[in-house]
Amino acid sequence: MKGKYQVIVVGAGHAGCEAALASSRMGLKTLIITLNVDSIAIMPCNPAIGGIAKGQMVREIDAMGGEMGWITDHAGLQFKILNSSRGPAVWSPRAQCDKQLYSILMSKSLQNQKNLDILQSETTSLIVKNGKVCGVKILTGETINAESVVVTTGTFLRGSIHLGKMHFEGGRFNEKSASYFSKSLSEDAGLKLGRFKTTTTPRVNTLSIDYSKMTEQPGDEKPKPFSHFTEVESWRKNLKQLSCWLTYTNPTTHKIVGDNSNLSSIGIGEVNSKSPRYCPSIEEKIERYPEKTSHHIFVEPEGYNTNEVYLNGLYTGLPFDLQQQMINSIAGLEKAKVIRYGYAIEYDYSSPLQITKSLETKTCQNLFLAGQINGTTGYEEAASQGFVAGVNVTLKILGKNPLILKRNESYIGILIDDITTRGVDEPYRMFTSRAEYRLSIRNDNADLRLMDIGHSLGLISDKAYKKFELYRNTLNDLYNNDINNLATDQDLSPWSLETAKGEVDIYKKYEGYIEIQKKMANKIKKNEDKKIPIDFDYNKISSLSSETKQRLMQIRPLTVGQASRVHAIKPSDIAIITIYLEKQKKERKQKSNEQHNS
Numbered sequence: 001m002k003g004k005y006q007v008i009v010v011g012a013g014h015a016g017c018e019a020a021l022a023s024s025r026m027g028l029k030t031l032i033i034t035l036n037v038d039s040i041a042i043m044p045c046n047p048a049i050g051g052i053a054k055g056q057m058v059r060e061i062d063a064m065g066g067e068m069g070w071i072t073d074h075a076g077l078q079f080k081i082l083n084s085s086r087g088p089a090v091w092s093p094r095a096q097c098d099k100q101l102y103s104i105l106m107s108k109s110l111q112n113q114k115n116l117d118i119l120q121s122e123t124t125s126l127i128v129k130n131g132k133v134c135g136v137k138i139l140t141g142e143t144i145n146a147e148s149v150v151v152t153t154g155t156f157l158r159g160s161i162h163l164g165k166m167h168f169e170g171g172r173f174n175e176k177s178a179s180y181f182s183k184s185l186s187e188d189a190g191l192k193l194g195r196f197k198t199t200t201t202p203r204v205n206t207l208s209i210d211y212s213k214m215t216e217q218p219g220d221e222k223p224k225p226f227s228h229f230t231e232v233e234s235w236r237k238n239l240k241q242l243s244c245w246l247t248y249t250n251p252t253t254h255k256i257v258g259d260n261s262n263l264s265s266i267g268i269g270e271v272n273s274k275s276p277r278y279c280p281s282i283e284e285k286i287e288r289y290p291e292k293t294s295h296h297i298f299v300e301p302e303g304y305n306t307n308e309v310y311l312n313g314l315y316t317g318l319p320f321d322l323q324q325q326m327i328n329s330i331a332g333l334e335k336a337k338v339i340r341y342g343y344a345i346e347y348d349y350s351s352p353l354q355i356t357k358s359l360e361t362k363t364c365q366n367l368f369l370a371g372q373i374n375g376t377t378g379y380e381e382a383a384s385q386g387f388v389a390g391v392n393v394t395l396k397i398l399g400k401n402p403l404i405l406k407r408n409e410s411y412i413g414i415l416i417d418d419i420t421t422r423g424v425d426e427p428y429r430m431f432t433s434r435a436e437y438r439l440s441i442r443n444d445n446a447d448l449r450l451m452d453i454g455h456s457l458g459l460i461s462d463k464a465y466k467k468f469e470l471y472r473n474t475l476n477d478l479y480n481n482d483i484n485n486l487a488t489d490q491d492l493s494p495w496s497l498e499t500a501k502g503e504v505d506i507y508k509k510y511e512g513y514i515e516i517q518k519k520m521a522n523k524i525k526k527n528e529d530k531k532i533p534i535d536f537d538y539n540k541i542s543s544l545s546s547e548t549k550q551r552l553m554q555i556r557p558l559t560v561g562q563a564s565r566v567h568a569i570k571p572s573d574i575a576i577i578t579i580y581l582e583k584q585k586k587e588r589k590q591k592s593n594e595q596h597n598s
């Protein structure tokens with residue numbers, strides 16, 4: 001093929017789109033290759049963006065000049081701040097989206113982007129010379145040269161769909177899998193691949209649902225957009241929010257599932273790979289929590305122009321007829337007609353221990369990996385990595401230092417640090433509990449943390465940055481009570497005085513706690529060599545989750561430092577263990593003093 005590119009991005013999912021937009025916006029001639037241009041940035045599971053910790057990441061991508069937040073604002077059909085009854089540190093924006101509109105808007109962003117070409121084809125192999133990638137080969141046998149390649153192949157590499165006892169190839173239902181590329185990633189780029197799996201839920205026709213038996217879950221009265229650049233008032237005026245609904249499984253549902261779990265592709269071991277523990281199938285939930293007689297099912301619209309609704313909580317690999325029975329046992333869904341059935345999918349991923357923090361592979365120069373291929377799950381996790389990979393591929397070509405985000409400045413930094421230093425043994429998703437500095441990395445201050453970076457990369461325009469600087473100065477004025485010459489809403493737009501006052505209030509409320517948190521984080525670092533007895537009884541610490549106890553009892557780390565590197569152990573767990581060890585030490589000392597004195 002003609003035309004030499006500086007960057008080729010393989011895959012146009014959430015990671016690929018952010019990567020291609022970042023590199024082309026930073027001035028590099030970029031080509032994005034994808035299997036099907038009609039499914040660019042499609043959401044194969046719930047069409048919802050954001051949520052706990054994920055919402056913070058979308059705000060971070062937006063603050064640095066990424067696309068996901070802006071598209072969500074324009075494709076969202078319901079906006080909510082989750083955890084709003086708790087402290088601002090864990091407030092997390094979430095939007096239910098119109099699935100088709102999201103994909104259309106993202107495709108348009110790609111099509112309108114200068115320096116970016118789009119090609120529908122299958123990438124079959126990498127071209128690697130002297131340990132450096134220098135292009136790709138596509139299905140027709142043609143080669144396309146490039147200085148660097150970003151691979152974002154999601155669930156497509158040797159994708160295999162499982163439905164009850166049935167198995168067939170597919171990257172998603174009704175989409176072909178990429179069957180050749182894995183071989184090249186292993187043989188040409190030296191990457192070791194593993195298998196993970198994930199499941200999705202059935203979709204039913206809204207006209208067949210009896211909503212009178214469910215509880216309405218409306219959007220927020222004063223919805224907030226994701227993007228710092230969305231003009232709030234006019235956006236709110238144009239937004240027509242749709243409601244979600246809540247219903248529950250019941251003992252009949254559990255009996256149908258329990259009696260037939262041997263027929264599911266989840267339980268019978270035909271899918272040997274690990275699925276996300278945090279997104280379990282209904283089969284796994286019923287087996288794991290036999291004492292529970294019901295589970296939440298959120299009934300969520302998939303778009304303005306479709307009758308399809310998503311049954312959030314019914315992830316399943318049961319055969320079609322049993323899915324139908326299970327659904328019809330639930331209040332309000334007695335007559336529900338299924339349009340699409342749930343299924344499980346298994347795919348190749350590459351251990352993220354094989355990439356550096358810039359997301360470049362250690363085995364092959366100029367080859368970057370981002371998204372689900374790195375063992376993560378979720379649109380936001382994928383988009384975050386895609387953005388960073390797109391930036392870093394560019395910085396490398398330009399001979400500049402990579403962008404390495406720190407744990408104390410962003411969730412994206414935590415995600416990349418976690419996966420590249422600890423690896424993954426199941427699909428990784430983000431949680432607020434993974435953040436030791438969560439009081440200071442909130443969704444409301446993503447701009448204050450990261451917009452300087454976005455501007456220095458050239459991804460935030462000078463015009464937008466000037467507005468941001470005015471907003472930041474206004475925050476200082478408000479903080480210092482210097483209110484005589486405050487900027488007006490008009491000057492500040494799309495920021496506003498209301499936002500600025502809210503931000504200063506949060507800052508003042510948290511000031512003291514943030515200091516304490518910093519000290520605690522430093523203490524954790526200092527406690528690296530603190531010994532943990534080999535027979536330490538983790539069961540005595542009630543505030544540790546049973547999963548944490550299980551992992552630590554299995555591995556039995558000998559120091560706090562070792563414990564902190566155990567997979568899925570969170571900084572908050574380490575803080576709890578450290579405090580407990582200190583308490584035990586004090587008690588021992590006191591006891592020995594008492595014995596000594598008696």
Ligand SMILES: Cc1cc2nc3c(=O)[nH]c(=O)nc-3n(C[C@H](O)[C@H](O)[C@H](O)COP(=O)(O)OP(=O)(O)OC[C@H]3O[C@@H](n4cnc5c(N)ncnc54)[C@H](O)[C@@H]3O)c2cc1C
Pocket residue numbers: 010011012013014015016033034035036039040041042043044045046121122123124152153154155156157171172178181198199200279343344345370371372373376377378379382383
């Ligand atoms: C059935 C199912 C259930 C899921 N359930 C959940 C869930 O419960 N929770 C959750 O958080 N996430 C879930 N996900 C995962 C979520 O969809 C992904 O995390 C997210 O889409 C990953 O983004 P990505 O950009 O890495 O890959 P994807 O969105 O998968 O995009 C990959 C892109 O690469 C392209 N591609 C692949 N191979 C090639 C090739 N060789 N040549 C050219 N193009 C190629 C594809 O066409 C596609 O455009 C689910 C996914 C599926 C399929």
